Amino acid sequence: MKKNGSDLKKEKQSAIFEAALKVIKEKGFHRARIADIAEEAGISYGLVYHYYKNKDDLCNDILNQWWGRLYELLETIRNREDEFQDKLRALILYFLDTYQQKPDLMNIFITQISRSSDNLTKPRLDFFKTFLSLTEAILNQGQKKGVLRSDFESYYLTYIFLGALDTFLSVMVLGDQKIKNDAHKDKIAETILEVFLNGAKAGKREA
Amino acid sequence: MKKNGSDLKKEKQSAIFEAALKVIKEKGFHRARIADIAEEAGISYGLVYHYYKNKDDLCNDILNQWWGRLYELLETIRNREDEFQDKLRALILYFLDTYQQKPDLMNIFITQISRSSDNLTKPRLDFFKTFLSLTEAILNQGQKKGVLRSDFESYYLTYIFLGALDTFLSVMVLGDQKIKNDAHKDKIAETILEVFLNGAKAGKREA
């Protein structure tokens, strides 16, 4: 079955996208040269500019895809009729899955997007704030249902939850640790959930 | 009392250091130009090279100072005979104090150092790992004393604790939020501690 032009175009663009992920992961946004990306993608220099207006456009595509998917997921989770804890678990697993399937992208999120990067411009900051808000909306559901304590504002709980998740991911990403199998993945998820919900203090849990 | 040459040298170097903090905070490591730093410091830019071998040297100075102080603190905390919770509180307050007194440095830590930055070279990664280890050593004390639960490896607890702290700081730094007063600072510290120790779940706390 022959692919039509549009498919081919998308494929090539996708190749550039993936190459960019890899190079940016290795060098960071700044040091990633268009020449590197082109070489990684196995195409000529100028062709990158056939698919992307400029370097910024390419970087934004990465950001938009990342945040776009994440926002979508958060909306989905919020609207689901799940048990509250399953919502948190779903979010954690999304990150872990992404790390498994697109480690470069996850790496970039951790090292380039989540905080820093010299590119911390206003719109990029807004991405981050939106992420916090959407997550907070979910935690707020937990408070309303009486699952989460309400003696703290929901954003406090949000920071702690996301911080825990983020640091787990950071350690894995920066240490280049692999997720061995699904059991391992579940273990991590359960740990984060358990400590977040029940705390780190000894001897407080029933049974 | 006349200052001697060495003092003068240190003063000037310090001026460059502070200028670098400010410029790097505003532009990031990459976009921070030697010319900017010199201008901010009120000196000619050739002079920067009398005090620092090159840009990397200057950046490393910042990193070394940051991590050096932090390591020192962690060692101190570990060796203190405090109650365990006071150790954690001391660590949290150190970050909050630093944010109050040297917001630029804190900003750089959050946005440039803590994870990423394009400059994520091996030695810089090691800094981060050492930080995790030293903190883990303290949390491990908590487990040994029976204050912290032991059904998780100490590094799991470390990630959650540091993640919570880090995200609180990130939000403040990125949102340019000020710490209003000591009460506010204590509130934040207590929140982190309380949720870390007792968890986010509702109705589980005695009294």
Added chain:
Amino acid sequence: MKKNGSDLKKEKQSAIFEAALKVIKEKGFHRARIADIAEEAGISYGLVYHYYKNKDDLCNDILNQWWGRLYELLETIRNREDEFQDKLRALILYFLDTYQQKPDLMNIFITQISRSSDNLTKPRLDFFKTFLSLTEAILNQGQKKGVLRSDFESYYLTYIFLGALDTFLSVMVLGDQKIKNDAHKDKIAETILEVFLNGAKAGKREA
């Protein structure tokens, strides 16, 4: 009636030619991109290379057409048995007519061809010199007939005549002024003729 292949070819080539005129007028030779011209002509830009060897070839086509027609006219005028003044008038009107009918071409002549353009290569300079020579030949007829004064070399008179004409056109072209009607056109022609022939000094004319 079906057009044959050659006609079609000429039509398409003509479309490219006209598109080139428009784009070059707007952007100049240098900034005019093949892609712009193709888009203006409503064809794919690879196709331009079927009709023209390269960009230079296209530009030369424009130059050749312009100069070719002009030389032809000058030859015609020279060989005509008109009154001398009618010859000059015919030349002036040719330019004004061209400006009316092909303003883009006229614009390019004024802004790109007549003098300079970065493309001032030897062959292009020769075009210009030939133009001067052919015009001079006509003015020389005027001197021989005793209509024009002979106390100056004919090329001096040529420069003044063409300079006057050229500057009139320049102002119109650069100011994007339209020729309102035939009376307006005649007025301009007569002004140039009158001042060229009788001078700008006051009170010297009979009657």
Added chain:
Amino acid sequence: MKKNGSDLKKEKQSAIFEAALKVIKEKGFHRARIADIAEEAGISYGLVYHYYKNKDDLCNDILNQWWGRLYELLETIRNREDEFQDKLRALILYFLDTYQQKPDLMNIFITQISRSSDNLTKPRLDFFKTFLSLTEAILNQGQKKGVLRSDFESYYLTYIFLGALDTFLSVMVLGDQKIKNDAHKDKIAETILEVFLNGAKAGKREA
């Protein structure tokens, strides 16, 4: 006598300026590369950017100098109490003198500035229009004094006068003709003046 820093700075900038004139004359604004200019000036590539913000800035400097001097001259001429014909002569001689002393600049005026150049942006067009206006103001003086005929608008006379002058210069510049001596220069000036004032028609002059 030692030169101070500012003098040296100006000297170097001037060297770049002159080098730019030469290169632009040879290649045109577009084809003139910063590398060429630097080489011509005998300095390194980057140094050009020490003195000029960018290529445009350098080009504008040339334009501003050219037009600035010309405007100044036109103001001076207008305000002088000279005989009217001496005013026109002064203007012609200014151009001829400039051609003698700064042939590169004159060349650029003719081939790049006066009309064309792809760089025909709004502000550059305005330069040209101002030039026309200032000249027209002088010719208008001639009409008011009764030296020039008033049956044509002053701008018509302006176009013819400037056109004549411009074309003389063009021919010299494009033909790379030298002005042999002062007598030659005067001859040219008188020719332009004579034909402009008394016309090209034979047998109309007194005596």
Added chain:
DNA sequence: TATGAATGAGGGTTCATTCAT
């Protein structure tokens, strides 16, 4: 004939670093 993807040389600009004074 027609398309537009693909190539890569060319050139502008930045900026860390060196160096003469």
Added chain:
DNA sequence: AATGAATGAACCCTCATTCAT
């Protein structure tokens, strides 16, 4: 110690031209 002129490698982006389909 101090200045800032000077250097040139690095890298982004453009666009004429080629080529596979």
